[in-house]
Amino acid sequence: MKKRYCFNCGKELVPPFRNPNQQYCNARECQNARRRLSQKKKMISDPDYKANQKQARTTWCERNPDYYKIYRQKNKDYTERNRILQRERNKRRRASIKPADACPVAKKDAFETINAINSGKYKLIPISDNDPMIAKMDAFIVQLVVINDNSN
Incomplete structure (x- = not known):
């Protein structure tokens, strides 16, 4: 008989098997991993x-509005560790952004050549004067038609 091993912990599964397709051992951690998957x-x-599931999560959050606040107060070490790790992730993300890509909403030089523009419908999105990095949500649908002047 071929030996089988737990997908989660790697320990050998011990027969007899109730389920011929058993892939996890009976350890609590392994059963939890099986349920999560x-x-x-x-x-x-x-x-x-x-x-x-989304509705149940939303309902639970509405019934327990202070849960996360209380959890953070009770677990200060865990909370501080997460904040430190998040700061490091943010630094790495900022360091990986190239200066040309600093604007997350719109590319500065979108058209390298005039031939890149094709006829068709496009969304025209106004940019805020106060914050040029963020585009407004309301967009206009416009029709662009390319006119070629081949008389040269």
């Missing part, structure tokens, strides 16, 4: 299940 797959494959 099962739920993740279900969230991807079943839109009704995903919507129900």
Whole structure:
């Protein structure tokens, strides 16, 4: 008989198996890993299940509005560690952004050549005067038509 190993911890599975396709041992941590993976797959494959989970999470948050505030107060070391790690992630992200890419909403030199413009419908998005880095949400649909002047 071929030996089988737990997908989570790697320990050898001990027969007899109730389920011939058993892939996880009976350790609590491994069973939790199995359930997490099962739920993740279900969230991807079943839109009704995903919507129900989102609604349940929203309802729970509405019933427990101070939960995260209290949790952070009770777990100061954990909270501080997360803040430090987030600052490091933010620094790495900022360092990886090239100066030309500093504007996250619109590219400065969008058209390298005039031939890059094609006829068609486009969204025209006004940019705020106060903050040129952020585009406004309201957009106009415009029709652009390229006119070639081949008389040269």
